[in-house]
Amino acid sequence: MKDILQLFIVIWLAIFAYLLFPNQQLIRLFILITMTLVFIAWGLKQHIVNKTLSLNIILEYCFLGLLGIALVSFLLYYK
Secondary structure (H helix, E strand, C coil): CCCHHHHHHHHHHHHHHHHHCCCHHHHHHHHHHHHHHHHHHHHHHCCCHHCCCHHHHHHHHHHHHHHHHHHHHHHHHCC
């Protein structure tokens, strides 16, 4: 539960930082990429602790991160 709360706080901080720079697309992209890397690291850490880490899980987190970047980038640049 503590780990999910940490991820929740990081996501809210990223959303706040994202909204703090409304016309700064490069900064917003940096925030988005940083948040994606934090999400991937958090997920991998969870699976390492639970001893369930595999190549499929690593690829899943990477693809989810790339999908998130693609979706938010599309919304960011094509308003």
